[in-house]
Amino acid sequence: MQTDAVAAMVQQWGRQRPDLDASPMLVVGRMFRLTDAFDRKLRAPFAEAGLGNGDFDVLAALRRCGEASLSAGELSRTVLVTTGAITKRVDRLEERGLVERTVADEDARGRRIALTAEGAALTDRLIAAHLENQRRLLEPLGKEEREQLGELLAKLTAAQED
Template identity: 70%
Template sequence: MQPDAITAIVDQWRRERPDLDASPMLVIGRLFRLTHALDQRLRPPFADVGLGSGDFDLLAALRRSGAPYALSAGDLSRTVLVTTGAITKRVDRLEARGLVARRVDATDSRGRLISLTPEGVALTDELIAVHLDNQRRLLAGLDDDERTQLAALLERLAVTSQPEDD
């Protein structure tokens, strides 16, 4: 296998600054480049049906929440890791398309729930199948054991690299 661009960058730093250990770039640099490349390959099916960046994430969060496929803006914000303002903008777009609806929360008349419409459920179910097929194709260069090992390593990295609470 031919060295990638990140290896070349690390080799250059080793030459220029042999006093520094540039090896973390072999992981972090690759993660950054891979994230961008994966995003470019995963977004087209969503764009093909007119969904903006993050719209599918919101639809998927509602769908996987289980029937009746409804969450508050705050719950959605915590699930998809964006602000409630960003949630509002996405909901506005998706509501205009008939994919989600806002309704009064039966347990708190001041609160609103965002729920999938039947059209939203159908589109989300269709897109998640396409999305998972894309992900399988992107991971085809790894065998089952390698995928399992990589998933475990990434989980450990995610857990151990979280900022400590003050």
């Protein structure tokens, strides 16, 4: 067993409560620690660009849709946050000139959100840096290990979304 803080906790539980199987902590505990570590290491480019938590998610969702615009509801489903959170993020991004709102063709009460040219350029620059940072974080794993881990995480994710 690899010795790290999580393994030490599992060993301690084994001594204090040998009747319990604490081994799930080896996966879940490490996933939490890894998520926190990755989050800290991946935020820097966004913070340097003056983006708050989640702002890049909105920019990236809009950039992935190409030339189209999205409603707040569509963005909410894509980014997996409430429409209220989307509205706050879009307000900040619009204030910076990175997105713009237009009246929806299908309903004059609705608004469509799209990237500005400046927003698209910033998103393109940041996604390149973001993907390079992700690649660096995964360097300890070989290609087959990354693929296997991706498949295992997809399996766990699917089981939680049922």
